[in-house]
Amino acid sequence: MDYDVIVVGAGIHGAGAAQAAAAAGYSVLVLEQYDEPAQGTSSKSSKLIHGGLRYLETGEFHLVNECLKERANLLRNAPHLVKLVPFHIPVYKETTRRPWKIMVGLSIYSLFSRKWFKRVPHAQWGQLDGLNTTDLDAVFSYYDAQTDDARLTRSVLASAKALGAQVRLGAALESACLVEEGCKVVFQQSGVDLAGSKEVSARILINAAGPWVNDVLEHIEAKPEQMPIELVQGTHIVVPGKVSHPYYLESPHDRRAVFVTPWKNQVLVGTTENDYQGDPANVSPLDSEINYLLEIYNHYFKRYLKPADVIDAFAGLRVLPGGSGEIFRKSRDTYFGKDRAKCPRVITIYGGKLTSYRATSEKLIGKLKKFLPKRKRLADTRLLELPIVE
Helix, strand or coil, rough: CCCCEEECCCCCHHHHHHHHHHCCCCCCEEEEEECCCCHHHHHHHCCCCCCCCCHHCCHHHHHHHHHHHHHHHHHHHHCCEEEEEEEEEEEEEECCCCHHHHHHHHHHHHHCCCCCCEEEEEEHHHCCEEEECCEEEEEEEEEEEEEEEHHHHHHHHHHHHHCCCCEEEEEEEEEEEEEEEEEEEEEEEEECCCEEEEEEEEEEECCCHHHHHHHHHEECCCCCCCCEEEEEEEEEEEEEECCCCCCCEEECCCCCCCEEEECHHHHHEEEEEEEEECCHHHHCHHHHHHHHHHHHHHHHCCCCCCCHCCCCCEEEEEEEECCCCHHHHHCCCCCCEEEECCCCCEEECCCCCCCHHHHHHHHHHHHHHHHCCCCCCCCCCCCCCCCCCC
């Protein structure tokens, strides 16, 4: 076998899987279809490293706790990429979640994060970036973190490379054939010098292709069973202006959570949640989504922005479990799909969050350890400082 592990996809979970595998001493090859990493959802998120305060409502305490532990790791290991900042939650007379309920949720969140929240005094409401104070009942402030998601992904991938992982960009999977001891992979390499079809082999193929995960499985001979998934489109807009810190808002239309955050001297507003059908490569913001986000921004701030004022808009796709139920209330847990229970040759990452990529990757490699040769561990990813990248 050429490699212990081949990873398909260089988004945050592919980069994380490569880092975890390389840190455990395994030989790793990453194949990424685009010419740069993080070209899909990993560059189109809300740019937050957070526990997911709203997941407390659906009882996903384990997920919140894990994400907050990973937030602490990233604040320590990547201070150049991840910054702790105060978030504000305004509560109005029409807000569904009343102040007492917000306080209960923030109290639980604070116990997990060990960073307490506070109530913003009425005397300071005039300093809230032009926030509409009509019928405002209370404002709470708590801490979470922001990042540049694409740079974070590139940094994790650079860490994997420093540990010995090889990375092929512009390398699209053509096919894979499962054999008893592993798999043989054929990929198409672009580029002037390396262009052409290449074949490599590995003991285990990690499918970290994000919204393309089931498409990758379609290219594998003797197709592994696919998990039913739902692709959910999330759109963000960038608008002119300035806010001093992020705001956690409730949409007046459907009561969803929407963030308004500072982003590169402008304002980022997002996200939406709409079912997506079609090629993940073709996802793009809808006019209805842009209008939805503008209406929320205009509702809460003393400005009026029109679609023509939008500087940028981008859309990414989340992978959620298929089946019935409201998108907003579907589980955000990560699932691993295997081609077979004993000695798997293909393992697929379904779902996953930016914040918990490292924990997800370590769980994955932990599951694969008994099926791979014994290697000498090179590093502990909990303690690895992430390199500075552009």
